[in-house]
Amino acid sequence: AAVPELNHIVDADALEEALATALRFQAHVTRVDEPVAAPLQAYCEGKHSQVHESLGVRFERRPYRHTAMAARLVSDRPHHGTAWQWFQSGEVVALLPFGSPEGGFSYGLVWSMPEQLAAERMAADADSVLALLQARVGDEAGQLAWASGRASWPLMRAQVDRWAGPGWVLVGDCAHVVHPLAGQGLNLGLGDVQALAQVLAQRETWRSTGDLRLLRRYERQRKTALLPMGLTTDGLQRLFSLPQPPWQLLRNWGMLGFDRSGPLKEWMARQAMGTR
Numbered sequence: 001a002a003v004p005e006l007n008h009i010v011d012a013d014a015l016e017e018a019l020a021t022a023l024r025f026q027a028h029v030t031r032v033d034e035p036v037a038a039p040l041q042a043y044c045e046g047k048h049s050q051v052h053e054s055l056g057v058r059f060e061r062r063p064y065r066h067t068a069m070a071a072r073l074v075s076d077r078p079h080h081g082t083a084w085q086w087f088q089s090g091e092v093v094a095l096l097p098f099g100s101p102e103g104g105f106s107y108g109l110v111w112s113m114p115e116q117l118a119a120e121r122m123a124a125d126a127d128s129v130l131a132l133l134q135a136r137v138g139d140e141a142g143q144l145a146w147a148s149g150r151a152s153w154p155l156m157r158a159q160v161d162r163w164a165g166p167g168w169v170l171v172g173d174c175a176h177v178v179h180p181l182a183g184q185g186l187n188l189g190l191g192d193v194q195a196l197a198q199v200l201a202q203r204e205t206w207r208s209t210g211d212l213r214l215l216r217r218y219e220r221q222r223k224t225a226l227l228p229m230g231l232t233t234d235g236l237q238r239l240f241s242l243p244q245p246p247w248q249l250l251r252n253w254g255m256l257g258f259d260r261s262g263p264l265k266e267w268m269a270r271q272a273m274g275t276r
Helices: 012-024 051-055 115-123 126-137 185-201 212-240 245-259 263-273
Strands: 041-043 059-075 084-088 091-098 106-114 144-146 151-160 168-170
Touching: 059 115, 084 126, 091 126, 106 115, 115 151, 126 144, 168 212, 185 212, 245 263
Parallel strands: 041 168
Antiparallel strands: 059 106, 059 144, 059 151, 084 091, 091 106
């Protein structure tokens, strides 16, 4: 894609620290512990938010019947800033590099699998699960070892029927959820924040920040931007969850063609990077 890096992977703690630092230098932003009266309320409470019902919003969930298992790993050799992903037998294994590219030995694991398998592997001893993982990924990322415990959560695609109302908007996972195989969940949420800030900054002087016509602009903009990524992640998940040989041949042929597609591949990369 002719860029120095495709993306950045940042620890949640480091990101929150950077945001807290930035907040201290924003004279017009105040952090509060309880809700306060305001012309506009932006709800960023995640996919488990309870606000949908009180606002009269439908949060339409479509479970994938898959579970993501996550953990931190260390390797016996540096990752050089490379992220790995394997698709096999309806499972998706992703190893995401953390730390400096030159000296980084740490990975974040996100392993998507059918619900029953996930339940069995979460209950199994750590050594046996690590052996299975190592067999799945081979030696590409070196010899792996656990650096944390394991966590899991169910996977789904979800979206609200309304993103905004008089005096309120929904942002991030509170408004939409996609499959994590493309690693775009946080980026989409940040895109919501950017779009909302632009809409508010460009509003007519006589409009309140809670004006519904104004907030509809944000809703239309983000619905249009999210549609391609939602369809892409959903389509890939469905395609790679089919174990039959004809589908395996078709998707392998398709991925090979995509790898050689040139402009199409570059366009997709720039979509994912947000540079378009």
